[in-house]
Amino acid sequence: MPTVTTAMDAEAVREKSADFRRSVDGLREEIGKSIVGNREVVDGVLTCMLAGGHALLEGVPGLGKTSLVRTLSETLSLSFARIQFTPDLMPADILGTTVIDETQSGGRSLEFRKGPIFANIVLADEINRATPKTQSALLEAMQEHRVSVGKQTFRLDEPFVVLATQNPLEMEGTYPLPEAQLDRFFFKLHVPFPNRDELHKILDRTTGLAPEERQAVLHKEQILAMQELVRQVPIARHVQDYAIRVLQASHPDGEGAPDIAKRFVRYGSSPRGAQAVLLASKIRALFEGRFAAAVDDVRAVAHPALRHRILLNFEGEAEGIKTDQVIDEILRTVREAAPERS
Numbered sequence: 001m002p003t004v005t006t007a008m009d010a011e012a013v014r015e016k017s018a019d020f021r022r023s024v025d026g027l028r029e030e031i032g033k034s035i036v037g038n039r040e041v042v043d044g045v046l047t048c049m050l051a052g053g054h055a056l057l058e059g060v061p062g063l064g065k066t067s068l069v070r071t072l073s074e075t076l077s078l079s080f081a082r083i084q085f086t087p088d089l090m091p092a093d094i095l096g097t098t099v100i101d102e103t104q105s106g107g108r109s110l111e112f113r114k115g116p117i118f119a120n121i122v123l124a125d126e127i128n129r130a131t132p133k134t135q136s137a138l139l140e141a142m143q144e145h146r147v148s149v150g151k152q153t154f155r156l157d158e159p160f161v162v163l164a165t166q167n168p169l170e171m172e173g174t175y176p177l178p179e180a181q182l183d184r185f186f187f188k189l190h191v192p193f194p195n196r197d198e199l200h201k202i203l204d205r206t207t208g209l210a211p212e213e214r215q216a217v218l219h220k221e222q223i224l225a226m227q228e229l230v231r232q233v234p235i236a237r238h239v240q241d242y243a244i245r246v247l248q249a250s251h252p253d254g255e256g257a258p259d260i261a262k263r264f265v266r267y268g269s270s271p272r273g274a275q276a277v278l279l280a281s282k283i284r285a286l287f288e289g290r291f292a293a294a295v296d297d298v299r300a301v302a303h304p305a306l307r308h309r310i311l312l313n314f315e316g317e318a319e320g321i322k323t324d325q326v327i328d329e330i331l332r333t334v335r336e337a338a339p340e341r342s
Contacts, residue, residue, distance in 0.1 A: 013291050016229055020286050023226065026217045030075045033214055035068050036205070037198040043287065044189040044304050045072060045163065050226055051279040053186025054142055054162040056127075056177075056308065063191045064202075065165040069123045077219040078159070081116035082123040085130035091137035095147050112149060117141050120157060120220070124164035128174045135181055138162065142184040159223050179311065186276050188308035233282035235293050240278065242336055243298050247274045249330045250310050258329040264316030265326060269309035276305040295336045303327050 024046060031042055041057070045068065048055040057065045073080035083094060096115035100108050116122065117138070127135060141147050145156045164185070167174055182188075194202060248254040251268030252261050261268070281297035303324055310323040 017286060017289060017291050020226055020229055021289050023218060023222065024287060027075055030214055030217050031068075031071050034071045034205075035064060036201045037194055038064070038068065038191065041068065041189050041191055044187050045069070047280050047283045047301070048163075048186045049159065049161050049223070050230055050283050051186055051276070052159065052161075052227055053276065053279070054164070054184060056182070056185040056188045057163065057165045057191055058168065058188065059165075059191030060193075061167060063193065065191050066123065066125055068191075069121070069163045069165070071214060072163070073121045073123070074214045075217050076121070076223065077216045078120035078223075079157070080121045080123070081119035082125060083116050084125050085127050085134070087129060087131060089130045089134050091134055094134070094137050095141075095149060098150065112152060112154075114154070117147060118154070118156060120159055120161065122160075122162045124162055126167060127164040128166040128177055130175065132175060132178055135175070135177055139181055139184065142181075159220070159227065182308045183270055183272055185308060187280070187304040189304055230279065230282050230286065233285060233291055233293060235278055235282070238336070239281070239293055239295055239298060242295050242334070243274050243277045243281070245334050246277070246298065246302060246330055247271070247306075249334050250306060250326065256334055258326075258333045260321070260326050260329045264312055264319065264321045265310060266313040266316075267311040269306050273306050273309045277301055280305055299331055302331060 027046065028039075028042060035042065045055050045057075049072075057068070059065055070080075070082075083089075092115070094115050094117050096113050096118070098110050098112050101111040102108055124138065141156060141160075142162055145158070145160050147154045147156065166177070245256055247269050249256040249258065249268075250261060250265065250273070251257060252263075252265045254261075254268060257265075257268075277298055278293070280301035281293040284297045284300055285291065285293045306327055307323045310326055312321055312323065312326075
């Protein structure tokens with residue numbers, strides 16, 4: 001059984017865990033005033049924010065992806081910027097640009113005017129409608145939390161989260177995201193089509209009276225404290241080992257790889273996949289009031305953490321194989337190791 005860090009006694013752990021859960025429940029309730037259903041998607045976005053990562057939301061137009069991100073920004077006391085990606089969008093439109101400015105003395109000076117990337121929450125709307133050159137402009141900001149323009153480097157204010165939406169690649173006028181950029185996303189979340197009951201609620205809210213105003217329920221310092229608490233959640237060795245073996249099995253030549261991976265996968269997940277799985281497992285444990293991650297947490301977060309990090313080969317794409325099918329088979333075949341006894 002993992003031991004709690006000496007910096008936090010048992011009572012402090014229970015109190016902080018309870019505060020964490022209350023904050024998340026309050027955030028869910030406030031988001032639920034505008035967003036119908038999609039509990040898994042909402043929790044996935046919250047997980048990315050609390051892990052200090054970024055989320056990619058995929059679904060056909062009209063399913064409320066943009067509304068969800070906007071609602072999240074309104075329930076947090078954080079700065080927000082929206083970037084509408086289009087084929088003619090340029091990197092400078094995202095990062096900012098240097099302009100010539102006249103001084104009071106009549107002279108001229110160069111001044112850098114920051115772009116929309118300099119916000120706490122950045123909505124990259126329909127990111128796969130921009131060209132790869134513009135998409136790659138997000139890379140350094142997403143990974144390093146800084147922007148380099150010319151000889152200058154600017155740190156981004158924390159917390160910094162990119163929440164990107166994209167339409168399925170089968171749709172006309174879309175560009176596949178570069179593999180390096182896909183790996184920078186903590187989660188890839190599929191936004192499902194609502195069922196009949198959810199459609200009734202959506203229509204009632206959108207065709208009736210004005211919706212209830214949303215209130216900010218968390219501020220910057222609280223979010224940073226919650227992110228720090230996530231890092232303090234212990235992971236037992238056998239749980240971490242299970243996550244590693246799941247990662248290895250995603251490679252066609254990896255240990256424990258199932259037949260579907262050997263036949264249809266070109267490249268498996270990078271080590272970032274294991275990092276995402278473990279951090280998300282810690283957050284899921286806190287969501288449920290536990291201060292220790294378990295193997296069940298790893299299984300629950302494997303799909304959103306790994307589905308965009310596994311690349312299919314030509315045969316897999318031709319056969320219509322989905323990476324979720326590969327992950328299903330990996331989770332079915334990789335067995336949990338017995339916990340070490342002290």
